Amino acid sequence: MIRVDGLTIAGKLTDIRLTVQPGELVAVVGSRGSGKSTLVRALVGLVPPDGGTVTVGGHPAGSDAGRALVGAASEAWGLMERLTVWENLNTFARLRGAPRDRAAALLNRLDLGGRRDVRVDRLTPGEAARLRLACALVHDPSVLFLDEPAGDIDSESASLIAFTVAQEAEAGKTVLVMTFGDPRILGVASRICYLEGGRLVEPEAAAAGEPAPPSAVRRPVPHVAARKGDRVLLFRPEEIRFAYARDKAVYIETPEGTCGVSFTLAELEERLADSGFFRSHKAYLVNLAYVREIAAWTRDSYSLILKDGEEVPLSKHRAHELRVRLNG
Template sequence: MMNSTPDEAAVSVDGLSVDRGGHPVLRDLDFAVPTGAVVGLMGPSGCGKTTLMRTLVGVQRITSGTARVLGHIPGAPTLRSRIGYVTQAVSVYRDLTVEQNVAYFATLAAAPRSSAREAIDTVGLGAYADRRVDRLSGGQASRASLACALVGSPELLVLDEPTVGLDPLTREELWTSMRALAENGVTLLVSSHVMDEASRCDSVLLMRDGRLLAHEPPQELIRSTGTDSMDEAFLALIRTQQEVAA
């Protein structure tokens, strides 16, 4: 496990469990996300990544355990301007321009209008600010969603599968933008089911069936499992889990 005390962490979770429809989705999770880090939340579809993110942004009820986000319980009013959340679906109005979308979100966040342009430039869409979202590529639309989450200079970004379906060049550009944000002190929790994206993260939270298998830097996970890739490391952890449960 990464060593980070709750006081130092942007996110800290202790014994967190979440049930949905009477069925367990998250099972007794413990971890901490250091401030200013890029942390990958990884695992197969259905492992609980989205539920965990929804819990941390305060839109999912906790069954047991605790979570703290920037020192507060998830969903606390004081967090509204301090967290940016991007869902898997493109969360912008397609009949509006990029600038109109981002300016609208800036208004909701009570942020100055200048922050809209700053967010657009941060994600590399300055040349497309006047273009309607329905005339953008899929990758550009994803970056427009990210720009909307950036207004008001949030301290924590929670990004659910932001690179899914993107071509390699656009994915590279988006990761470059996210790394630049981290270098400026923003904490990023980024979910993905593509294991090769782990190398872009400072550490990875590996999940399966609602359980946390590991939280380590990617190279440390590969070394400790005696494997050559994140895919192999993940499979090795699953085998270890099955052996312990047997």
């Protein structure tokens, strides 16, 4: 867990209060000069506070115990440009006591396997960003601090980074991301905070220039990250017709066709709870905006007919529940 209580750094941050729980991915949105990078540096113990406290997993930020829990990445901290991708990652692994097989797995996970022996100064910005994330993850930290992980890079790299960071949060990590407002990061965030002039502010208060309460957060539209082949895509709820579970995997039907997701069906149902989705069957979740009619084939056999003519299973007790919901 990350707990920031009254953090103040003269001329940079004022009375920052924020708690991030395990399993949360919190995005802090701010323009250049808003204090985002200073906040990250304070969280990892590189900048001592003038007031307030910062703890990571119950330990003071910057302490040996706190640092052992943290993985962090920022373009400002850089990579070793004259070393190769593998040499960089392996160096971080050795410094953190991480096994080589985890480093190798991260290369593949972040689509860097084919760039293993390329020097960092010959990477594209997107490849370098993916390598920074791999280095932050190599020791399997419980807390992640990321400063603009998807800024000014190609769309495919940004989507893969957002997808990977979301997976880490789903696995129970505590994740805090600083961003100018990248839609892919915001799409997978569980909460969004706004940092302006060194203060956390509400969206409404930002327009008026007024400070907000310590809990200045809001929930974003719950985009869903998915894979189709080697591509990582983000979908808005209204783009998903239905989702289903099959062979221990979950898939969504989208304008791009069938895509796999890392959520369980129950997790996806919770994420889309406010977006008009209905659990029509133990293995199906359907967007009611796409439903044309309820078809009763026999006394105990039902289906939902979608507007494109496709059928989705509807169990008997769910049929009754749906009728009550539609008539209520």
